[in-house]
Amino acid sequence: MEDDLTRRLRALGDQPVPPATSADHLTAMASVGARPERRRFGRVAVGLAALTGFLVGGSGLAMAGALPAPAQDAAASVLAQVGVDAPRSPSSAYGQCVSAASKAHGGAGAEAEEVDNSAFRDAKAACKAEHPKGAKAHGPKEGKGPQANPKANDGDPCTGPPPWAGRMTSAEKAAAKAEHEPARAACPPDDEEG
Amino acid sequence: MGAGAAEVYLRLAPGVLGYLRAERAPEPEDLLGEVFLQVARDLGRFSGDDDACRRWVFTIAHHRLVDDRRRRHARPQRTDAQVPDVADPRPADEAGLDPVLRGALAALTPDQREVVVLRFVADLSLEDTAGITGRTVGAVKSLQVRALDNLRKAVSLPA
Numbered sequence: 001m002e003d004d005l006t007r008r009l010r011a012l013g014d015q016p017v018p019p020a021t022s023a024d025h026l027t028a029m030a031s032v033g034a035r036p037e038r039r040r041f042g043r044v045a046v047g048l049a050a051l052t053g054f055l056v057g058g059s060g061l062a063m064a065g066a067l068p069a070p071a072q073d074a075a076a077s078v079l080a081q082v083g084v085d086a087p088r089s090p091s092s093a094y095g096q097c098v099s100a101a102s103k104a105h106g107g108a109g110a111e112a113e114e115v116d117n118s119a120f121r122d123a124k125a126a127c128k129a130e131h132p133k134g135a136k137a138h139g140p141k142e143g144k145g146p147q148a149n150p151k152a153n154d155g156d157p158c159t160g161p162p163p164w165a166g167r168m169t170s171a172e173k174a175a176a177k178a179e180h181e182p183a184r185a186a187c188p189p190d191d192e193e194g
Numbered sequence: 195m196g197a198g199a200a201e202v203y204l205r206l207a208p209g210v211l212g213y214l215r216a217e218r219a220p221e222p223e224d225l226l227g228e229v230f231l232q233v234a235r236d237l238g239r240f241s242g243d244d245d246a247c248r249r250w251v252f253t254i255a256h257h258r259l260v261d262d263r264r265r266r267h268a269r270p271q272r273t274d275a276q277v278p279d280v281a282d283p284r285p286a287d288e289a290g291l292d293p294v295l296r297g298a299l300a301a302l303t304p305d306q307r308e309v310v311v312l313r314f315v316a317d318l319s320l321e322d323t324a325g326i327t328g329r330t331v332g333a334v335k336s337l338q339v340r341a342l343d344n345l346r347k348a349v350s351l352p353a
Contacts (some may be wrong), residue, residue: 008292026200
């Protein structure tokens with residue numbers, strides 16, 4: 001129920017605007033152009049654009065062979081499904097080449113190695129020449145093997161581990177021992193050093 | 195400006211002018227013009243019914259009033275005109291607007307005046323008043339009760 005006070009308060013908001021003022025305001029409003037409604041891209045459009053960019057960019061990098069090895073191999077596999085020939089990563093190509101050579105020369109078992117070892121080595125060398133980056137990736141890690149040991153190659157046969165220490169076949173080990181053992185035999189005994 | 199902005203002006207300008215006068219804006223008609231210029235610019239982005247439109251326009255008016263007060267507080271105007279000895283309590287264009295009630299409104303605290311003017315002069319709901327002033331509905335109710343009590347006392351004892 002509205003009392004006299006609230007009726008008087010409401011009456012303050014019912015007073016008309018003076019006609020001259022009203023005309024000025026309406027003229028000024030007419031000169032102001034309404035701002036057009038902002039067009040904003042929806043979330044779906046932004047998502048589709050991002051997905052398209054990701055696919056196009058990823059495919060381009062895959063075609064150029066510029067992706068990291070696992071991603072490059074995965075992308076090559078996916079693209080091969082749709083008939084697009086993208087290069088595989090160098091290490092994968094080298095590995096496949098060696099695998100194919102191994103199969104061609106009677107398998108990768110010890111017995112096969114003995115039977116057709118020289119032919120397999122030739123095929124492996126051909127793979128290495130064809131995929132040098134992949135061969136490097138598959139090669140021995142730094143710090144492993146006698147070649148990587150600086151003490152073994154410092155020219156002094158009396159210091160450091162013997163050249164036949166490390167990972168090598170028994171034939172290689174025997175050859176290295178035969179070559180270097182005479183020089184090491186002339187070295188003073190260990191207890192006389194220092 | 196489309197016909198929409200003019201229609202909104204004709205429907206809501208009296209209420210906005212009453213709100214600005216009751217809130218003692220120094221130049222209510224200039225401020226009214228600024229409010230509806232913004233309405234004309236932004237009407238294309240507004241969507242809603244009549245109540246939402248009323249709430250939107252009075253929100254703009256409230257913000258303009260606050261901005262105007264801040265501006266005047268930060269940069270007080272200097273004048274060379276002669277200052278009258280006695281303040282004129284009623285500008286000429288507001289002479290017929292219930293001087294007793296306007297005096298009583300002027301005696302309220304700013305918070306009480308803001309609430310009671312938005313509720314009854316601007317004819318907004320408790321919720322809309324709470325939204326515009328940034329208060330809870332409970333706080334608005336409380337301020338409204340105290341404001342109406344003070345106004346009743348003031349108008350029953352006219353100076």
